Amino acid sequence: MQQVNSVKHSDASQVVASIQGLNKSFSNKQALCDVELQIKSNQVLAILGSNGAGKTTLINTLLGRLKIDSGEISIFSSQPGSLAVKQQTGAMLQVASLPETLKIREHIQLFQSYYPNPMDYQKVIAYAGLESLQERFSKKLSGGEKQRLLFALSICGNPKLLFLDEPSVGMDLSARQSLWKAIRDLKNQGTAIVLTTHYLEEADSLADEIVLLKQGAIIQRGTNEQIKACVSSTTIRFTTPSYPIDFNSVAYLISHDVSGKYTAIQTNELNQTLISLLTKYPELEDLSVSRAGLEEAFLELNKDQLAQSKTGKSVINKGEAA
Numbered sequence: 001m002q003q004v005n006s007v008k009h010s011d012a013s014q015v016v017a018s019i020q021g022l023n024k025s026f027s028n029k030q031a032l033c034d035v036e037l038q039i040k041s042n043q044v045l046a047i048l049g050s051n052g053a054g055k056t057t058l059i060n061t062l063l064g065r066l067k068i069d070s071g072e073i074s075i076f077s078s079q080p081g082s083l084a085v086k087q088q089t090g091a092m093l094q095v096a097s098l099p100e101t102l103k104i105r106e107h108i109q110l111f112q113s114y115y116p117n118p119m120d121y122q123k124v125i126a127y128a129g130l131e132s133l134q135e136r137f138s139k140k141l142s143g144g145e146k147q148r149l150l151f152a153l154s155i156c157g158n159p160k161l162l163f164l165d166e167p168s169v170g171m172d173l174s175a176r177q178s179l180w181k182a183i184r185d186l187k188n189q190g191t192a193i194v195l196t197t198h199y200l201e202e203a204d205s206l207a208d209e210i211v212l213l214k215q216g217a218i219i220q221r222g223t224n225e226q227i228k229a230c231v232s233s234t235t236i237r238f239t240t241p242s243y244p245i246d247f248n249s250v251a252y253l254i255s256h257d258v259s260g261k262y263t264a265i266q267t268n269e270l271n272q273t274l275i276s277l278l279t280k281y282p283e284l285e286d287l288s289v290s291r292a293g294l295e296e297a298f299l300e301l302n303k304d305q306l307a308q309s310k311t312g313k314s315v316i317n318k319g320e321a322a
């Protein structure tokens, strides 16, 4: 099993939600399998996984929208779905319908009225980048603009816990960057944020902790750097002079790929490979070295889990990250 060190949380962070032994099935399909998790203030927790991994199901159980089969969920020391939790929680979900006869301003004011301590109207508008669209009816919004409105509605209540289920889908680059800035700001003010996304650069940029779900089970957790470090390979790229490289003579080579004069080799012993390569071929040009990114780690960890599950060995890391 690949182990990841404990995630170090800032002193200011506190546990706002605790999930233990959570199981949820639909008919014969186990959507969540023994999930153990803590959600903390001043943190962005990114939940990653392929389609059908269980991300939305997990969020729906935490919102009290789905009944769980077994396990325990405590949010602000209360049950999911209770009034005390709802008043402190915001959610931007994948499936959401809005009354089309309301303007953006009216939607926001209506949502503000649901909460005892709503966020200032201008602040909501600014966070969501809706300054120029306040008098627009929601039926006239583009896909990306609708996403911005849904984000605005999710923060109307000044949430201490905010669920964002694939929030940047359909947003252009500028809207996405504004959303990221808003998420960072809210986190710095103490909000606990749970984010699901298929954009790994989004998780890489925002998350303090990443949890990787596969077939409803947590297969890995840690900081971005810890997750990336699970994949030990490094890629060395270079261009070659006219003579061919004898790859058998390169130490600790995992694989190589040659395309014309461009060569990429993978190693898990960077120094040894570089020494053996440059000793024999000192004339190599355009040499560059790159570590595995979150995308490579995501693919590798998903593959690992599949391979090991075929041998009957579990790679599920139940150790708490905090």
Ligand SMILES: Nc1ncnc2c1ncn2[C@@H]1O[C@H](COP(=O)(O)OP(=O)(O)OP(=O)(O)O)[C@@H](O)[C@H]1O
Residues within 6 Å of the ligand: 026, 027, 029, 030, 031, 049, 050, 051, 052, 053, 054, 055, 056, 057, 058
């Ligand atoms: N209401 C439901 N009835 C039956 N099966 C369901 C239901 N909701 C989810 N599932 C199944 O549970 C599994 C987890 O689904 P879930 O929507 O949580 O995945 P996800 O990780 O959010 O996927 P995606 O990235 O595609 O949004 C899937 O196999 C899905 O088909």
